[in-house]
Amino acid sequence: MAKLMIRGLETYVEIWNEEAEQTLVALHGFTGSTVTWINLIKSLPSVRVIAIDLIGHGKTAIPEQSSRFSMQEQIQDLEEVFVQLQLKKFTLLGYSMGGRVALSYAISYPERIEKLILESASPGLRTSKERSERRVRDNVLAEKIISNGLLSFVNAWENIPLFESQKHLPHSVQEAIRLERLSQKEEGLAGSLIGIGTGSQPSNWMSLDKLEIPALLITGSLDEKFCKIALEMKVLLKNAKHTIVNDAGHAIHVENPAEFATIVEEYLT
Numbered sequence: 001m002a003k004l005m006i007r008g009l010e011t012y013v014e015i016w017n018e019e020a021e022q023t024l025v026a027l028h029g030f031t032g033s034t035v036t037w038i039n040l041i042k043s044l045p046s047v048r049v050i051a052i053d054l055i056g057h058g059k060t061a062i063p064e065q066s067s068r069f070s071m072q073e074q075i076q077d078l079e080e081v082f083v084q085l086q087l088k089k090f091t092l093l094g095y096s097m098g099g100r101v102a103l104s105y106a107i108s109y110p111e112r113i114e115k116l117i118l119e120s121a122s123p124g125l126r127t128s129k130e131r132s133e134r135r136v137r138d139n140v141l142a143e144k145i146i147s148n149g150l151l152s153f154v155n156a157w158e159n160i161p162l163f164e165s166q167k168h169l170p171h172s173v174q175e176a177i178r179l180e181r182l183s184q185k186e187e188g189l190a191g192s193l194i195g196i197g198t199g200s201q202p203s204n205w206m207s208l209d210k211l212e213i214p215a216l217l218i219t220g221s222l223d224e225k226f227c228k229i230a231l232e233m234k235v236l237l238k239n240a241k242h243t244i245v246n247d248a249g250h251a252i253h254v255e256n257p258a259e260f261a262t263i264v265e266e267y268l269t
Contacts, residue, residue, distance in 0.1 A: 003059070006080045009068070012059035013052050013081060016041045020048040022268060023090040025082075027051075027098030029120075029251070030192065031157065031181040033058030036095065040253055043261030047268060050090075052081060054101060056192035062185060069195025071202065075105050082112065091268060093117040095253060097192075100124060100201060107207045116215040117264060120226045120250045123204035123233060134199030142190035153189070154181045165222045165249030177254060208236035215240040216267045220248030220255065241267075 001014045014034040024047050028036040034051035035058075041049045053060040055074050063069060078101070082090075091114050094102025099121020106113045125131045145153045158166075158178060166174060194200065215237050217230040221244050234240045243263055248255040 004081060004084055006077050006084070007073075009055070009063060009077065010061040011052065011077060011081060013050060013085075015085075016049045016051075017045060018048055020046055022046070023048045023050065023087060024264075024268065025050045025052070025087075025090050025092050027054060027092070027094040027102050028057065029096030029098050031057070031154075031184055031189065032095070032098070033180055033183065035180050035183075036253070039257040040261050040264065043258070044265060044268075047265075050085065050087075052078070054098065054192075055196065056188035056190075057184060062188045062191065066191060066195060069191040070200065071101070071104050071196050074101055074196060075108050078105050079109060088112070089114050091115040091117065093119070093264065094121055095119040096121060096250065097196070100198070100204075101196070103204055104201065106213055107204060107211060110211065110213055113213045115267065116211075116213050117218065117267060118215065118230075118233075119218045119252055119260075120220070120223060121217075122198070122226070122229045123208060124201050125198055126203055126205050131199045131203070134197065135194075136199075138193045138197040138199050142193045145186050145190045145193070150182060150184065150186050150189075153186075154178065157181065162223070162250050165220070165255060166251065169255065173254065177251075205236070208233060209238065212238050216263075217242040218252055218260070218263060219244055220250060220252050221246045222249040226250065 004011050004013055026037045033053050037051045055069055092102045099118040106116050217233060219227045219230045230242050234242045245252045245256055245259055253260045
């Protein structure tokens, strides 16, 4: 593990299997951290895995300026991380919010990416009206996080329809997810929602047909919304595959970790 000073912000990075030739960079979702990828790392002993705590999450420092939370700032931070780690080319994996970040980074720095893996991810919202409406909702939620506290937010967040399928997971798995969410800080999550939420990030739909990197889109069959988004993305991307994991929802890496690891490993090799 390492704390890197990235453009004035202490950024937390964990690296496993440092001697491996192949490199996978993994970006977690909203309320996640490097801990998100523990099961995947155990299943990929011959791959160097680099996991990063994104802005507002985990052990990465929380910026004082709200403007520092934007997608563009996050992309620049990632590029600086890769420069400091002397990474030239790698596979980039992102889940949900991390998938939006990964796609945005790949569009900005396609020459760095060997392959792109997006789990339950989207290119953002298509229209300015949709983005404006979403920003309003995200701002309200951010205010609630600050005023009501982390515990109140996590209690509500784990009960949204997106995570309904996780209710069937073993208690120990559900508890681990809850602890990861509870390890966050109110200011970090609120800043992330406002600065890098789906309503704030620029839409990437118009850039998909310019991306020539091989891309793998992974969705769970129970997550109909993101299955539909992946199908629409596949039509626009020049070199994409779409894999649907049966009986899994939004977080395939949690709900079916063995199959998720197999899919990632086969795509890497």
